Amino acid sequence: MDVYFLGTGAGMPTTKRNVTSMALRLYEERGTFWMFDCGEGTQHQVLRSPLKLSKCEFIFITHLHGDHLFGLPGLLSSRGHQGGTRPLTVFGPPGLGDYMKIVFQVSHSEVPYPLLIKEVDGGVIWSDDAFSVTALPLDHRVPCLGYRVQEKDRPGKLKFELLKEKGIPPGPVYGQLKQGLDVQLPDGEFLFAASVLGEPIPGRTVTILGDTRPCENAVRLARNANLLVHEATFMEDRVQHAHEFGHSTAKQAALAAERAGAKKLALTHFSSRYKDEEQLNELLTEAKEVFPESYLAEEFEAIEPA
């Protein structure tokens, strides 16, 4: 599990940074990736990356500003041409359905796979037996969501020595026990999975926020997260400007991570005024002074949860 960045710039693309998009890669966990936001040009970024659109299972849109959305229709169309046949669900705030309907209607676009657009405004928006996703509204200029992806705890490691001692030979029984299922042995005895499994492996949490001013819901969504992805459009010397435009500074992002008890912070959505590495390193230093486990998101690079 890691977060692979496709676009890390704010507002408009530059030659160095594209507008917002990232992929939560869950190859080991479920053989898919989930995309968060899809600014213009995202499908070109995907082409330059190891990602395959056919493996995209969900897309989560944080808000309907163009730098997070305008790449969506093109990317969805191309997914069909690239052999994507698996169903795809796109989650996002109210208005997303109308946008997609009009764009597809006037451009006579169709996709050869089941596409579901689901408008959400908060709550547990999706879950299965391995993951759940919770969304809460943030504080931006338009309705904007943050998403918390929670992996459920997994059964602990099987104690092979103990099974050997009990005289149970390897076989399908091992697989069932590994999944946490109790089994009945050929002699009629019951073997409880809990008695031959180690401590459960705690699930990891990745929180990905859209554009936002500092707010309580950002901290709530990031509570004890293994990785928080937070915008850092400006540095603290432009805090008033950030507030006016519904954004955060690097220091404010770090304060949110600190307050939430997050383990790692990835900063992204940098204003184009921070042109070179040196300026971005200053921005990173500002965050690190508050929250040492801060990192800059770089395009075509991944950050793993702690």
Ligand SMILES: [Zn+2]
């Ligand atoms: Zn933005």
Ligand SMILES: [Zn+2]
């Ligand atoms: Zn925005």
